[in-house]
Amino acid sequence: MVDNIITAIDQVAETDPDRIAYDYLGTTNTYRDLKQRSDAWAAKLAATVPAGDPVMIWGGQDFEMVCAFLGAVKSGHAYIPIASYSNAERLAMIQEVSKAKTVLAIAPLPEVTLPGVEVLTPEDVPAGGQADLSQEVLGDDNFYIIFTSGTTGKPKGVQISHDNLLSFVNWELTSFNLPDHPSFLAQAPYSFDLSVMSLYPALVSGGKLVVLPHEVTQNFGQLFKTLPKMQFNVWVSTPSFAQMCFLDPTFDQKHHPDLTHFLFCGEELPHSEAAKLKDKFPAGHIFNTYGPTEATVAVTQVEITDEILAKYDRLPIGKAKPDTEITIDEKKGEAGQGEIILTGPSVSKGYMNNPEKTEAAFFQEAGKSYASYRTGDAGFFDGDLLFYRGRIDFQIKFNGYRIELEEINFYLSKNDLVRYGVAAPKYDADHAVKQIVAEIELNDSVKEKYSNSELTKLLRADLAKNVMPYMLPQRFVFRDSLPISQNGKVDIKAVIKEVNQQ
Secondary structure, three states: OOOOHHHHHHHHHHHOOOOEEEEEOOEEEEHHHHHHHHHHHHHHHHHHOOOOOOEEEEEOOOHHHHHHHHHHHHOOOOEEEEEOOOOHHHHHHHHHHHOOOEEEEOOOOOOOOOOOOEEEOHHHOOOOOOOOHHHOOOOOOEEEEEEEOOOOOOOEEEEEEHHHHHHHHHHHHHHOOOOOOOEEEEOOOOOOHHHHHHHHHHHHOOOEEEEOOHHHHOOHHHHHHHHHHOOOOEEEEOHHHHHHHOOOOOOOOOOOOOOOEEEEOOOOOOHHHHHHHHHHOOOOEEEEEEOOHHHOOOOEEEEOOHHHHHHOOOOOOEEEOOOOEEEEEOOOOOOOOEEEEEEOOOOOOOEOOOHHHHHHHEEOOOOOOOOEEEEEEEEEEEOOEEEEEEEOOOEEEEOOEEEEHHHHHHHHHHOOOEEEEEEEEEEOOOOOEEEEEEEEEEOOOHHHHOOHHHHHHHHHHHHHOOOOHHHOOOEEEEEOOOOEOOOOOEOHHHHHHHHOOO
16 A cells, blocks of 8 residues: 555655656656656755745646656645646636646746746756655645636636545555556546546556657547557546547557556446447456546446446446445435535545635535535445436536536626527437537627627637637527526526437
């Protein structure tokens, strides 16, 4: 069992320094490299950033990002990962919420004004620095902070402590029958907490991270040239990414003989996809997992066997990890199911600098040692297996990203062309979101001035200034009127129902 993330990683560097830790499209770095460079970052941050302050880290998935992460926590600073494909507005909003006074620009920053914020680049960090681990992140101190979508235009910062992370890492290393020194596919951007399912289990166990960068996954031509050349034995992704890889004829056991484990999280795993994957990888172990960012990546798992496939049309999301209690609040949800409530050592302390949202979602039950989190997910138990049945509010998972529909609605409604705007998920036969549809009621006279294609272009461009690319609706539908509820507001549930009846 691991009891200190940093000590475990540094120990590999001391006992087996030439072991490969990172493989970025064929460029490799060892554990010695990882320790030396993260120590250099730690020394620089200890001398530059006030003790305990969080640091924002802007970049992609190159080796320097991970060195900066470890350097931050070695010097007592939680890190906030921000993907370099984000827009400048998101960076500014995260800074406003987090109050971070330092950004580590591993990739060049966009043009953005961040008053009072110091920018550090890799060129500012000389080699040879030594880390002083007397200040390292431990216990309930924040290790990282992942910013998710928010309902009023501002993202929420989920605080994950060292103890939260330990609970998750130790569970993954002991409950999935992983190979020794596992080689993990590292496909998810570091701003997405699915990345943690590869990152720390690999590094504390002397494993390897085999990186498939965001820019490659966004280009089918590059993806299908790159993937067959990669060697790893543990696949980590959302189901939708694996489904995309089915288009590659070499995505099978014959061409990936080392690939033995599949770990899925971030969205619902369709029965049809699991069955197809078992056909392509008959010797593979396929695990379905579930968990919100607020409970550190995942809290349930189940291996999808032939028996599971034969018994259930809609797959279970697994059994609770041993240190976690899962209960169902039947006051919410339809008959026979309710809201999933999580209690355990991997549950976050709450949202950074947001006591109102924290109080609404987190609570401490009398007599219990750990905090509880209201997930907003509907589910039920069949024996000890948990099943997921969608959201009880207006939050969705789309291509693995958690999206607050109300955040999209907020920015749609601010547009001068729009009277009412609602982002609605359109589901496929496997109950997964296949498309986000923007249903729009325009302001008076707008339709007389623009065609539908012109309106779509204008609205998409305006939204793109304020939301992440993965949140942009794929289709815009213009209505004469949208349904109004008794309180005089747009009936969002009715809109979603209409979209899924089309």
